[in-house]
Amino acid sequence: DQQVKQNSPSLSVQEGRISILNCDYTNSMFDYFLWYKKYPAEGPTFLISISSIKDKNEDGRFTVFLNKSAKHLSLHIVPSQPGDSAVYFCAAMDTGNQFYFGTGTSLTVIP
Amino acid sequence: DAGVIQSPRHEVTEMGQEVTLRCKPISGHDYLFWYRQTMMRGLELLIYFNNNVPIDDSGMPEDRFSAKMPNASFSTLKIQPSEPRDSAVYFCASSRDRSYGYTFGSGTRLTVV
Numbered sequence: 619d620q621q622v623k624q625n626s627p628s629l630s631v632q633e634g635r636i637s638i639l640n641c642d643y644t645n646s647m648f649d650y651f652l653w654y655k656k657y658p659a660e661g662p663t664f665l666i667s668i669s670s671i672k673d674k675n676e677d678g679r680f681t682v683f684l685n686k687s688a689k690h691l692s693l694h695i696v697p698s699q700p701g702d703s704a705v706y707f708c709a710a711m712d713t714g715n716q717f718y719f720g721t722g723t724s725l726t727v728i729p
Numbered sequence: 730d731a732g733v734i735q736s737p738r739h740e741v742t743e744m745g746q747e748v749t750l751r752c753k754p755i756s757g758h759d760y761l762f763w764y765r766q767t768m769m770r771g772l773e774l775l776i777y778f779n780n781n782v783p784i785d786d787s788g789m790p791e792d793r794f795s796a797k798m799p800n801a802s803f804s805t806l807k808i809q810p811s812e813p814r815d816s817a818v819y820f821c822a823s824s825r826d827r828s829y830g831y832t833f834g835s836g837t838r839l840t841v842v
Contacts, residue, residue, distance in 0.1 A: 620732065620832075707831070719822075719833035 621645050622710050624720035632728050637695040639723050641708030644689065648710040648718070653682060653693045656705045656722070665706070666693070698727045735821050735834035742841055747809040750837045753802055754823030758832070763796055763806050764820040766836070778804065811841045 623642045631637045639653075649670040655663055668675040668682045668691070675682050681694045695702055708720040734753040742748050754761045762777040776786040781798045789796070793812070798804040808815055821834045 709833075718835060719820075719831070721832055 620721070621648075622708055622718045622720040624706075624708055624723045626723050627721075628724040628726070630726045630728060631698045633700055634697045637693075637698045637702065637725055637727065639693040639695075639706050639708075639725065641691050641693075641720055642689060643691075643710050643718075645710070645712060645718075646686075646689070647712050649713055650711040651682070651684060651691050652709045652711070653680075654707040654709060654719075656707065695725075698725075700727045700729050703727045733821055733823050733832050733834035735819075735837050737837060738835065740837060740839045742811055742839070744812055744841055745810045746841075747807065748811045748815075748839060748841075750806040750819050750821075750839070752804045752806070752821030752834060754804070754821070755832055756802065758823035758825055760824040761798060761804050762820075762822040762824070762831070763804070764822065764833075766818040766820060775806070808839075811839075813841045816840050 621644050626640060629637065629639065650667065652667040653665040655665045666675060666677050666680050666682050668684050670686060673684050679695055679697065682691060684691045691708065693706060703726050705722045705724045707722045710718045733755055736751045740748060759780050760777060763775040765773045765775055773788055775788045776796045777784055778798045781801055793810060794808055796804065796806045806819060816839055818836045818838050820836045822831045824831045
C-alpha cells in the first residue's frame with residue numbers, strides 16, 4: 619500500500635505564477651519529509667525538507683508546508699521559472715529512518 | 730499490488746564481507762533503478778535496467794559494486810568486498826517510463842562496520 623501519495627501526475631503553470639505540488643501520507647509516525655526534483659536522464663536531487671515539529675520551511679523560491687492533522691504537505695514555488703520544469707517527488711521518513719516516496723508530479727512551467 | 734519489494738530492510742555486516750541486496754519490481758514495469766541515499770550526497774543513481782538489460786551503470790562507484798537482473802521480476806545489487814563508506818540506504822525503484830512515475834521500494838539500510 620502506498621504510504622505517500624501524489625495524486626496529481628502532472629501540473630502546468632505559467633512562468634511567474636505560483637506552482638503548488640501536493641502530497642498526502644497515511645503514517646502518523648513519519649517525522650521528516652523531503653521534496654526531490656528530477657530532470658529527465660538524471661537522478662532525483664534533494665530540494666527542501668521539513669521536520670514534523672514545524673509547519674513551514676522556506677528556502678528562496680521554495681516553501682514547504684506541513685499539515686499534520688490532515689497528513690498533507692505541499693511545495694510552493696513562486697515565482698515559477700521554466701527551469702523548474704521537472705518531476706517532483708515527495709518523500710517521508712519514519713522514526714526507523716526508512717524512506718517512503720510518492721510516485722511524482724511532473725511540473726511544466728510555460729514561458 | 731505490493732509495490733516494489735526490497736530485502737533485507739536492514740543489513741549489518743563486517744568490512745570485507747559480501748553483501749547482496751535484492752529487489753522485486755512492480756509487474757509490468759520495464760525500468761528498474763538502483764539508488765544510494767547518503768546524507769552527504771543525497772540520492773545517487775547507481776544503475777538502471779530496461780527490459781532486464783543494464784543501460785547506464787556510470788553511477789556505480791567502483792568495481793566492488795555489481796548489479797544483475799536475471800529476469801523481469803528480480804534484481805540484485807552486490808558489494809564485494811564491502812567497506813564502511815558503503816554504509817547508506819539503498820533504494821530500488823521501478824517505472825513504466827524512465828522519466829516519470831517511479832515507485833520506490835522502502836530501501837535497505839546497510840551498515841558496514
